[in-house]
Amino acid sequence: MNNALQENKKYKKFVVDSRLQYFKPHATKIEKTFAEEISSTLGSNSKSIHPKFFYDNKGSELFKQICSVSEYYPTRTEISILQKLQTELPPFLDEDFRLVELGSGSSVKTRLILDFFTSSQKNTEYFPIDISEILTESSEELLNDYKNLTITGIIDTYEGGLEFLKTYDDKKNLIIFLGSSFGNFSPIDGYKFLEKVYSTMKPGDLFLIGLDLVKDKTILESAYNDSEGITAKFNLNVLSRINDELDADFDLKNFSHYAIYNEKDQRIEMYLKSLADQSIVVSKSDLELKLQKDELIHTEYSHKYRLSQIHDLLDDVGFELKHTWLDDKKHFSLTLVSKN
Numbered sequence: 001m002n003n004a005l006q007e008n009k010k011y012k013k014f015v016v017d018s019r020l021q022y023f024k025p026h027a028t029k030i031e032k033t034f035a036e037e038i039s040s041t042l043g044s045n046s047k048s049i050h051p052k053f054f055y056d057n058k059g060s061e062l063f064k065q066i067c068s069v070s071e072y073y074p075t076r077t078e079i080s081i082l083q084k085l086q087t088e089l090p091p092f093l094d095e096d097f098r099l100v101e102l103g104s105g106s107s108v109k110t111r112l113i114l115d116f117f118t119s120s121q122k123n124t125e126y127f128p129i130d131i132s133e134i135l136t137e138s139s140e141e142l143l144n145d146y147k148n149l150t151i152t153g154i155i156d157t158y159e160g161g162l163e164f165l166k167t168y169d170d171k172k173n174l175i176i177f178l179g180s181s182f183g184n185f186s187p188i189d190g191y192k193f194l195e196k197v198y199s200t201m202k203p204g205d206l207f208l209i210g211l212d213l214v215k216d217k218t219i220l221e222s223a224y225n226d227s228e229g230i231t232a233k234f235n236l237n238v239l240s241r242i243n244d245e246l247d248a249d250f251d252l253k254n255f256s257h258y259a260i261y262n263e264k265d266q267r268i269e270m271y272l273k274s275l276a277d278q279s280i281v282v283s284k285s286d287l288e289l290k291l292q293k294d295e296l297i298h299t300e301y302s303h304k305y306r307l308s309q310i311h312d313l314l315d316d317v318g319f320e321l322k323h324t325w326l327d328d329k330k331h332f333s334l335t336l337v338s339k340n
């Protein structure tokens with residue numbers, strides 16, 4: 001039941017060669033969404049910008065840099081757990097699985113999983129799903145390094161990519177969602193997202209999710225306020241993107257990065273703070289934005305979890321828990337679940 005042809009109505013297909021193809025929604029749909037969403041979220045009383053808009057080329061590059069700043073423990077910690085999984089995950093798999101990744105980004109961590117997929121399979125299929133074009137660059141690099149890999153990239157939102165996958169074919173999928181990106185969802189949206197993952201999966205499919213754990217507030221706040229100021233640049237870059245793509249006139253000197261840990265709601269909250277009373281025009285969103293000095297634009301939540309909350313949440317959605325792996329300091333978790 002290969003429905004790729006049917007999908008072509010919503011997606012444009014780019015075949016690079018026999019090992020690499022991409023699917024991308026038609027451009028008009030993407031541009032319209034960006035202008036409309038900014039109009040609605042910056043035009044409302046509690047102003048916000050959705051974190052998915054961080055990831056233009058510059059934003060994706062800055063995120064790569066964040067991953068190696070000393071204060072940002074999640075990347076190196078998750079990598080240390082993935083190293084354990086190189087021997088501990090294969091017993092849950094057989095040779096028929098394809099690897100699907102939500103928010104694949106630079107696919108650096110993916111390599112730790114591709115290592116054992118490609119060494120045990122004759123041909124490994126990898127489906128990265130990411131809203132950013134960085135996916136094309138990372139795919140080329142992977143193909144150079146893994147000779148028995150074929151890649152089908154879906155350049156779309158998580159939800160769009162899951163819809164794509166749902167009707168694609170009958171092959172077994174291991175879906176991975178790393179970097180605690182799930183923490184960006186509000187609890188309600190997170191629940192709906194997990195239901196979407198669940199409904200996309202076929203019986204026997206597996207889902208591996210990396211989630212950051214509740215820990216000391218100073219460790220958390222330093223991770224999002226690194227001394228090199230890369231996270232600040234990453235946060236502010238979304239305003240440059242709006243300037244470039246939606247003809248806006250944000251003056252970045254009039255904003256600062258602000259990130260704090262909200263203990264009650266177990267989340268880092270990231271904002272752009274207006275440093276003056278100011279007014280900004282976003283032409284393509286048909287918006288004139290008025291901001292007061294110290295007013296905050298919300299840009300990201302990064303929720304932190306207790307293990308029991310992770311297990312309860314996955315259980316409520318209907319998943320069956322297979323295993324949870326932790327690092328030595330219990331800072332980060334990777335949980336494997338199945339749909340039976």
Ligand SMILES: C[S@@+](CC[C@H](N)C(=O)[O-])C[C@H]1O[C@@H](n2cnc3c(N)ncnc32)[C@H](O)[C@@H]1O
Pocket residue numbers: 051052055060063067075102103104105106107109129130131132134156157158159178179180181
């Ligand atoms: C925080 S980075 C994590 C990258 C990588 N998985 C890691 O763990 O280091 C989030 C990635 O997800 C992508 N992304 C963010 N929001 C998205 C959305 N709503 N739909 C699809 N991709 C999204 C971004 O482009 C980015 O590559």
